Amino acid sequence: MHIIIDQRGSSKVAVISSEAIVIGNLNDALDLMANVRYNDVDKMLLRKDQITEDFFELKTRLAGEILQKYTNYEMRIAIVGDFSGYNSKSLNDFIYECNQGSRVFFKNTEEEALDALHRIHV
8 A cells, every 4th residue: 555645735635545455444444544644644535446345335334433533533535436336325325415525525536536625624
């Protein structure tokens, strides 16, 4: 795993680069947040395929646990990928609601995700 910092003015986003799953459970998510914070960054971008599929199965509660921790520690996150293949109304509603806020984004492209994260001034 590599962390690449994308900076626009004073806004910094940690772009996570890895071919493997980076978040498989809550502890992985906390470790990743600590690594990003070590770089003095409070926003990160991940690809959907870097997160275990359990995250997108809301009944596992993994998404809720992780995103609650990230919210508590004021870490903003954007997840990039194609989410159209999920037929879960609750997941689609969850994604829609997240995209209305300023802490968690689900975007189709890295450019959309970076734009959303850089617009947020903490």
